[in-house]
Amino acid sequence: MAFSLMCFVLLATFLFMQTLADTSCTDCFVQSRASFYSNSEENGTDAGACGFGSFGATINGGDVSAASSLYRDGVGCGACYQIRCTNGGYCSSNGVTIVLTDQGSGDNTDFILSQRAFGGMAQSKDASTSLLALGVVDIEYRRVSCSYPNKNITIKIDESSSNPNYLAFVIWFQQGRRDITAVQLCETQNFVCKLLERSHGAVWTATPPPSGPLSLRMLFSTEDGDDTWVVPVNNIPEDWKAGETYDSGVQVDQ
The missing domain is CATH 2.40.40.10 (RlpA-like domain)
Known part of the structure; x- marks a missing residue:
């Protein structure tokens, strides 16, 4: 009787764990x-x-x-x-x-x-x-995962932007399969940062943007809540222009 009960418990545990594996399968x-x-x-x-x-x-x-x-x-x-x-x-x-x-x-x-x-x-x-x-x-x-060989994450300044009053941009060539859930722009001289708004789609905006050369910070998130901030090597120059693209100098793989 005890052996049968133990077998039942083991079987139930296996089925429960299998159900968890099935419901959490990301692939x-x-x-x-x-x-x-x-x-x-x-x-x-x-x-x-x-x-x-x-x-x-x-x-x-x-x-x-x-x-x-x-x-x-x-x-x-x-x-x-x-x-x-x-x-x-x-x-x-x-x-x-x-x-x-x-x-x-x-x-x-x-x-x-x-x-x-x-x-x-x-x-x-x-x-x-x-x-x-x-x-x-x-x-x-x-x-x-997205894959863009020989490409870094790239910032494309939207044509609607107007330096220094309004900045809108999208992020190109993001590898991996994380989502960008937040973006900050920081002044490189005094490290004052501004959390940007998602205007629509993949367009991030700031009115007005911080001044001077700008350091970008992007929050990459997974479906299970694992968040990682990524800071590009290259800054957005002070004289950024509408329609221009700027290489961030970094890429992600996960």
Whole structure:
């Protein structure tokens, strides 16, 4: 009797631990649906809600997507996902890796892919044509690390900025799979820092910004609440200009 009870307890403990492992799996695929931008070019849109502009249409070779709930009020901008359709007659086992650059949904989908990315889930060129003809397909997806070889995190000053009264920028080429959840700008001379606002999407703003050369600080967060501040090697110069890009001198890998 005691042996049977012990076996039951061990089995229950195993099943409980297995359930915890299943619910906390960060690499597991999630079932969903995807469509594509039917009224756009092969690449994504340069008017995406993330505020990336033309960069958002061509980054990652044009394999980009809009998302619905995964947009997360802009926090999801720049995140990368592996997406693969589940129709064995047309779809490859690897699918395609996309970057989120926009917000949108339709026909109960989590993703609206660029035409290039949608067709990229197929096994062949002929299968790609057939896949595009379907319009909407069942998929499975998971978050993966972004990779930009030989690129540092880059600051793109938005064209709406006006030195010294208003500064808006987006952050390009963020590797890994953490989210940027907060950004500070600090004056390099007296170390006074200002916590910036997320205007929309991936656009961070300051009105007015701190003066002089500016040191940037970015808070990278994981889904389980692990936060890390990253401070670039290079500063944003005092004479920053709208439309310019500035290499931060740093990159992240996780």
